[in-house]
Amino acid sequence: xxxxxxxxxxxxxxxxxxxxxxxxxxxxxxxxxxxxxxxxxxxxxxxxxxxxxxxxxxxxxxxxxxxxxxxxxxxxxxxxxxxxxxxxxxxxxxxxxxxxxxxxxxxxxxxxxxx
Amino acid sequence: xxxxxxxxxxxxxxxxxxxxxxxxxxxxxxxxxxxxxxxxxxxxxxxxxxxxxxxxxxxxxxxxxxxxxxxxxxxxxxxxxxxxxxxxxxxxxxxxxxxxxxxxxxxxxxxxx
Numbered sequence: 001x002x003x004x005x006x007x008x009x010x011x012x013x014x015x016x017x018x019x020x021x022x023x024x025x026x027x028x029x030x031x032x033x034x035x036x037x038x039x040x041x042x043x044x045x046x047x048x049x050x051x052x053x054x055x056x057x058x059x060x061x062x063x064x065x066x067x068x069x070x071x072x073x074x075x076x077x078x079x080x081x082x083x084x085x086x087x088x089x090x091x092x093x094x095x096x097x098x099x100x101x102x103x104x105x106x107x108x109x110x111x112x113x114x115x
Numbered sequence: 116x117x118x119x120x121x122x123x124x125x126x127x128x129x130x131x132x133x134x135x136x137x138x139x140x141x142x143x144x145x146x147x148x149x150x151x152x153x154x155x156x157x158x159x160x161x162x163x164x165x166x167x168x169x170x171x172x173x174x175x176x177x178x179x180x181x182x183x184x185x186x187x188x189x190x191x192x193x194x195x196x197x198x199x200x201x202x203x204x205x206x207x208x209x210x211x212x213x214x215x216x217x218x219x220x221x222x223x224x225x226x227x228x
Contacts, residue, residue: 043204043220093158102147102208104216106158
């Protein structure tokens with residue numbers, strides 16, 4: 001199997017606070033993890049790619065100081081949305097891949113609402 | 116620049132019939148292709164993949180066809196079932212081992228009982 005979990009599934013926070021989202025690969029070691037954002041009725045937008053033990057690679061237009069990514073182990077990556085604002089409200093999805101494979105396995109997503 | 120395109124935003128198919136979802140790409144460096152299924156407020160679920168050395172891959176009710184010369188791939192679902200109703204995304208990778216995927220915009224498939 002290839003199961004990926006995310007926590008929390010939903011979070012509501014006040015503007016200006018920081019929110020941390022965890023992504024875990026439960027039954028395999030993920031050499032690479034990815035963070036996506038999906039706006040309503042749109043495709044998945046890749047935000048960043050993270051490899052265990054190294055700095056994340058951010059896509060163009062994604063603020064690395066705004067979206068902090070840590071990939072501390074082969075089974076855990078975290079995304080922290082710092083000083084969240086209402087425009088950060090979105091559906092955030094992580095995925096993980098096994099070494100040498102382009103197939104990504106996705107988590108269930110986290111719905112973030114910033115008031 | 117949309118490198119992976121799904122030109123049909125929606126598709127309705129009678130239960131039991133064949134569903135055909137299409138995907139076109141422009142980047143000739145893509146050599147690995149995947150299909151994902153997604154329900155609302157959930158993460159995508161991997162369905163099937165194909166590498167560029169093949170033109171067909173089959174897994175149960177799902178078959179993916181790849182036409183490299185036309186830069187076109189399709190997903191066939193037969194027979195279609197009500198549980199297949201979801202949004203389907205095709206995705207492509209530039210080479211196996213480069214795990215970054217480029218996604219299409221998705222096609223919403225509705226199976227009519």
